[in-house]
Amino acid sequence: MLSAPSGPSDGYDRYRALELLSRTPYGRVSVSMRALPFVTVARHIVADGHVLLRLHGGFGYAPACDGNVVAYGADNLSDRREGDEDVWTVQFVGTARLFAPGPAEIDRFGRPPRTADDAPFDPEYLCIEPQFITVHRLEGVPARQVAHSL
Numbered sequence: 001m002l003s004a005p006s007g008p009s010d011g012y013d014r015y016r017a018l019e020l021l022s023r024t025p026y027g028r029v030s031v032s033m034r035a036l037p038f039v040t041v042a043r044h045i046v047a048d049g050h051v052l053l054r055l056h057g058g059f060g061y062a063p064a065c066d067g068n069v070v071a072y073g074a075d076n077l078s079d080r081r082e083g084d085e086d087v088w089t090v091q092f093v094g095t096a097r098l099f100a101p102g103p104a105e106i107d108r109f110g111r112p113p114r115t116a117d118d119a120p121f122d123p124e125y126l127c128i129e130p131q132f133i134t135v136h137r138l139e140g141v142p143a144r145q146v147a148h149s150l
Contacts, residue, residue: 027074056116062124092130
């Protein structure tokens with residue numbers, strides 16, 4: 001099933017996208033920094049129709065995202081097990097804002113990584129209200145077994 005990009009008025013795609021995002025803990029945030037695109041990994045949770053991100057502050061990406069339109073995407077490509085033949089991806093754009101999470105949100109994010117690029121992990125947080133959501137599903141895709149070459 002393939003769905004066209006949707007705006008904030010398409011409630012089903014929005015609901016489905018947020019439900020799928022809640023199934024996986026990490027995704028990728030993309031933004032332009034000094035006229036160059038970049039993509040980085042982020043931990044996410046879904047709260048009250050918003051997607052909250054935790055990034056490593058040492059990368060300097062959260063301040064670059066603050067107040068700017070970003071793209072965020074996540075999928076289940078690495079979370080599938082043998083017999084699970086459904087692949088999904090979610091992408092959306094929205095304006096990111098720095099925010100300070102409360103204790104309940106911190107708890108939902110879970111334990112942060114110990115390090116990022118060999119530096120102590122320093123969390124920074126963004127809040128995005130998803131706009132222009134795209135959900136894609138592929139059915140009948142066998143889970144790939146990891147193989148090692150000799």
